[in-house]
Amino acid sequence: MLLLNHLWIILVLPLAGAAINGLLGKNWPKVIVNWVAISSVSLAFLAVLELVREFSHLADSQIPYGGNYFNWITAGNFRIDFALQVDQLTVIMLLTVSFVGMLIHIYSTGYMAHEGGYYRFFSYLNLFMFFMMTLVMAANLIVMFVGWEGVGLCSYLLVGFWFLKQSAISAGKKAFITTRIGDFGFTVGILLAFWTFSSVDFGAMFRQAATMTPDTMSHAGVLTAIAILLFLGAIGKSAQLPLYVWLPDAMEGPTPVSALIHAATMVTAGVYMVARMNPVFSRAPIAMLLVGIVGALTAFYAATIGICQTDIKKVLAYSTISQLGYMFLGCGVGAYAAGIFHLMTHAFFKGLLFLAAGSVIHAMGGEQDMFKMGGLRKQIPVTYWSMLAATLAIAGIPGFAGFFSKDEILDAAGSGPHANIWLWLLGIIGAGITSFYMFRLIFLTFFGSPRYDEHKTHVHESPKNMTIPLMILAFLSIFGGWVAAPHLVGGPNHFEEFLHPVFAAYAPTAGVEQGASLAGSAGKSGGVAPSGGMELLHSLTGPPVIVAVIGLLLAWWLYIKRPDAPAQLAKKMHGLYTLVYNKYYVDEIYAALIVRPLLWISTNVLWHVVDEGIIEGIVNGSAHVARGSGSKLRELQSGNARSYASWVVIGAVGVTMLLLGILGMVH
C-alpha cells in the first residue's frame, strides 16, 4: 500500500522534474534535459500503474481512498486540507493523463529537437503534468481549483511558448482571459458550495447533497445554481459555447502542447469536473439539461466550422471542441460513464491526430495548410496509417475506439433516462459532419497529387521517438474501446461497471433510473430485447454508423472523385460558405460587443477619468497639501538655537503640568 498511503509521490515526481529542468537546465545539453523530463514522467506513470495494482486490492468500502497531507488554510470554520483521494474515476483519469503525457513527452523530444528554450518547454510540460494530476487526485474543490488554475497557467505559458511571435502571445493571453471568465463562475460556484455544504470536501459535500431534496425542472434550488456556476467553469476550460474561441487560437503553441493540453487532458478537465460533481448535477435537472444542450450545440456547431478550415491544426482544434461537446452531451444525459469513456478514447485518438498532424507539419517543414499538401501517403506511411486509424476512430467507424464511446453517448441521449430527441439529433448530425471533415482532412493531406513544391520541401518520415508514440496511440485508438465491446453483443460493459460505484454512490433516490439504466441496458441484453446478434446488428447499423459512412463517402466524393467540386459548391452557396469559413464571425462579434467597449471604457473612463482625474488628483493633492503646510511649518526651523531652547522649555512646562496633574490625581 506504499503509493496509496503516499499519493503525493505521484505529484512530486513531475514537479521535481519541472523544478530541476526549470532551475538548472538552462545550460544543460538536451540529452540531460530529455532524461530528466522523461524519466520523471515515466516514473510517474509507473507509480500510477503501481497505484492501480494496489487500488485493485481495495474493498469497495475503502473507496474513495484518501490521504490528507497538511492543513493548508484555516480561517474560522473554513478549513482546507491539502487532501488527495483515489477512486475509479481518478484511476481512469490518472492512467490516461500519465500515459498520454508520457508518450507526448517522448514525442516532443523529437519534435522540439531544433527549438530554442528546450529546457523551458520540458519544465513547463512537467509542471503541467503535476497540476493536471493534482486536479485529478484532488479530494476537495479548492485543491482541484489549484490544479485547475495551474493547468491554465501552463497552457498560457506553452501557448505563448514562442513569445517572440505576436500571434502566440496574444493567443496565450486570449486563452488565459477567456478561461478566466469561466473560472469566475467556477469560483463563485465553489463559494456557493461552501456556503451550502459548509465544506468543499467532496465526500462531505456529496453526503450533504444526498440528504437534500433534489431540484426538479419546475423548482430550481441552490443545487442547480451551484451546478450551473461550476459548469460555467467547465465551459471556459473545456472550450464549449460560447467560450470556445480561445482553443483554435491556442494552436499557436507547439503541436505536442496542442496534443497534450488542448486535446487529450486539460480541456477535458471540465468533463472530469462535471463527472466528479455528478451527485450535485444529478440533483439539478435544469443544469443537466443545460449541460446537454451546450454540449450538443457545441458538438454540432464546432463540427460545421471544421468543414471549411484549411489549417490542419485548426480542423483538429474544432473537432476537439466538438468532441468535448459530445462528452458534455454524455454527462448532460446522465451517462457520465459514457462521457468519461469518450474522454479516454478521445484522449487516445485526438492526441494521436495532433501528434500525427505534428508529424505531417514536421515532414512538410512547418506547412500547416492542407491545400498545400496532398499525396503524402507514400512518403510518410507510419504517420499516414496511424492518422487513418485515429480518423476512423473519431469518425465512429465500428470497431474503433471512438465508435464504442460515441455510441454509448448517443445511445444514452437517444434512449437513456434523460433522453432528449433533439440533443440526439444534433449529436447524430454532428457525428456525420465529423466523419466528413476528418476524411476531408485525410484525403486532402495524404491522397491526390502533391500541391506543394517538391523541390523546396523535402518530405521525410519523422524520427523514431516521434513515430513510436504514434504507433502506440494508433494501437490504442483501434483497440482502446474494446473494453466496452461485450456490451454490444449484450454482454456487460466493463468500463461502465468499473465506474459504476462513483456515479451510483450518491445517485438521487428519485432518479434510480441512473442505476436502472445500467440494469436496463443489461436487461436489454438480457433477452427481453432482441438477442445479442440483433443487438450487435442494431448498433452496427445504428444511425451513428450510417451518418459516419455517409460523411466518409461524401468526403470521398468531393475530394477524391471530383476535386473541383468543393470550389463550385463554395461558389454556389457563397454566403453560407464565407459565414462558416469565418467561423460565424464569432471572434469579430465578441470583439465588437465585449472587447472594444471594454477597451473604450478602460481608456476613456478608468484611465483618463478615474486614474488621471481622481486617483492622481488625490495623490498629487495630498502632496500639494504636504508641501504647502511644510513651507509654512519650516518657518519654525529658524536656525536660532534660543528659539529651539524655548520650544524645549514649552515642552518641559507641558510635561511638568501633566505630571503635576497626574500626581495630583494620584495623591
Next chain:
Amino acid sequence: MSVVPVSYYLVLSGILFGLGVVAFVFKRNIITIFMAIELMLNAVNLAFVAFARAHNQLDGLVFVFFVIVVAAAEAAVGLAIVIVIMHNRETLNVERVNLLKF
C-alpha cells in the same frame, strides 16, 4: 543635632533647575549655555542625593556619579565643538550661528 528636612534640598534643587532653564534660554554665548546645562545637571544631582538621603538608599548617589561622568564626557565633546565653531564662524553667539535653517 537637628536635621534639615529633605524637602528644603528639593526646593533648592528646583530653584536651581529653574534658573538653569532660564539661563539656558537667556544666554547667547554657547559656552555659557553649556554652563546652564551643567547647572541643571547639578540641580538634578542635588535632588538625587536628597532623595537618596530620604529613602536612605545608595542608588541615588550612584545615579549622581553617572550623571557627573556623563556631564564630563558631554563637556569634552561640546567644548571641542565650540572650539571648532569659533574657528569657523569667529563668533560664540548662538544667534549668529544660524545657517542651518529653512
Next chain:
Amino acid sequence: MSLPFLVFFACAILAVAGAIVLIVAREPIHSALALILVMMALAVLYILLGAEFIAAVQIIVYAGAVMVLFVFVIMLLNAGVEERTDWSKIAKWIGLPLGFFLLLEVAHWLAHSSVGKAVANGAGGPQTAFSTTELSTALFRQYLFPFEATSILILIAILGALVLARKAE
C-alpha cells in the same frame, strides 16, 4: 537655628546667588566662576547630606576638571563680553517667561506636592554618612554594566573631542 540649618541656608543662598550671577554676568569667565561657586555650595550640601564621596567627586570632577576645561576654553578662545542680541522673539516673549514659570512651578511642586511632603516627613532616615565602601560595592557589583558603559562613553567622547579639535589638514 542650629548649625546644619545655618550651613544649609548659607550654601543655599550662595548657590542661588551663583546661579543668578551665572545668568546676569556678561563675561563668560564670571559665569564660569559663578557656576564653580554653585558647585562648591552643592558639595558642602552633599557633605551635609552625608554623601562625602559624592561631594569630593563633585569638586574633583566638576569643579576641578569640567569647569577647568570651560575656563581653559574661554581663555583659549579669548571669549569676550557676551553680545546680547535679541533676535529670537519666541525666546524673549515665551521662552523666558515660561522658564521662570517652570522655576516657580517645580519649586512649588517639590515643596508642597505630596511627594515632597512625604519625603520631608521621612526627614531622611539616620544622618550617618553613606559609607564610601558600600557605594563602591554597589557601583562595581550592582551597577557594573552601566559603569563599564560609561567608561566606553568616555572613550568615545575623548575620540570625538580629538577628531573635532584636530587641525584640518
Next chain:
Amino acid sequence: MEFISQHPVLVVSVVKIAVLLFIVMTALAYLTWFERKVVAHIQSRWGPYYVGAHGLLQPLADGLKFLFKEDITPPASDKLLYVLAPFLALSLALTAIALIPFGPPGVRVLGQPVFVVSNVDIGLLFLFAITSIGVYGVALAGWSSNSKYPLLGGLRSSAQMISYEVSLTLSVVGVLLLAGTLSFNGIISGQGGYWLGFIPRWHIIPQIVGFLCYLTAAIAETNRVPFDLPEAETELVAGFHTEYSSFKFAMFFMAEYANMITVSCLATILFFGGWLSPFPDSWKWQLFLPGAGLLLLGAYTAYDTAVVMRGIARIQFAVVTLLALGGGAICLIPPVAHVIQGPFWFVTKVIVFLFFYVWVRGTLPRFRYDQLMSFGWKLLLPVSLANLVVTAFVILFLARRG
C-alpha cells in the same frame, strides 16, 4: 558663649587653625631661605648671608620688601579676578595642609585630636579636591591680567596641572588599594609593623613605581623645575604672575611653597608611613632622637657663636643656640618625647622631600612644552595605570591565596 560650649569642635578647630597657620607661614618663609641656601651650595655659592647670620633674617626682609612695594593693578585687567586669583591660590594651598595629620590621632585635647585640623575619613579625596581647585588661582591670574604672557602662562599651567593631576591621582590609587581606606590615619597606621623585624612596612616598597610616578607628577603639579613652564622666564617673562607685584606676588610665591609642603606631606603619608618611626619600637633610644638632634644643633651653633661669629651675628647665634639647647632639653623629658615622637618623624621626612625638591631644581634643566605634555600623557599616565592594574591583580591573587 553657650554656642561655643555647645560646639567645642569649633573652639578647638579655631585654635588649631591659628597655630597651624603661624607654623606654616613661618615654615614657608624659611623654606625660601632653605631653598636659596641649598641651591647656592649646589652651585657652590654662599647664598643669602648678610641679613642675619647665614642670612637667617633674609625671609623677614623679603616679606617686608613685598609689603612695602607698590601694588600695581593693570588698568586693563579684570579687577575682581585679578585680586581674587592670588587669594584663591594661597587659601587653597593652606586649606590643603589643614587635612594633614602631623601626629597620631591618639593625642587629644577636649576630645579633639591635636595634630590634625580637620580629621575627615576621606581626607585623601578632599585633599585632591582642593588641589584640583588650586589650578584656578593660576588660570584666573593669567586671564585677569589681560596681557599676552600671563594668558599663555595661565593656559599652559592649567593644561599642565589637569594633565598631571590625572597621573598623580592614578599613581596614588595603588596605595589606596593596599590601605583599603581613604583616611590619612587609616593609611598611616596601615603601614605600621615591620618585615624581618626591622624593615618598616611602608608602601614605598611595594609601590615603588607608584611612588616614582607620584613624585614626578607632584613636581609638575606644583609647577616646579623642571616643569615650571608657566613661569618659564625665557619664553614668558614670568608666566601667569608677570603682572603681579608686591604682596599679591608674594601670595603666589607662598602658595607655591605651600603646595610643595602639601605634596611632600602627602608623599610622606602615602609612601613613608607618615608619623611612624622607621625603627622598631623595641629600640627605646629613638625616643630621645629629637632631643639629641636639637642638642647637637645647639652644640654646633654654640661652637660657631664662640669661634666663628663676630658682632651682631654672634648675638643672633647665641639666641639660636639657646633655643636649640632649651628645646633639646625639653624634648628629652619622656612624656614630651612621647608626644613629640610622631611630629618629629613626620617633619623629618617632609624636610627630606623638600630637600629633594630643591635638589632637583638645582640640578635638572627645564622641559620643552611638547616634551612635557607627551611625557605626561604618553609615559607617566600609562605607567601609573599599569602599576594600578598590576597592584590590583596582585592583591586579588594574594586575597585568593587567603
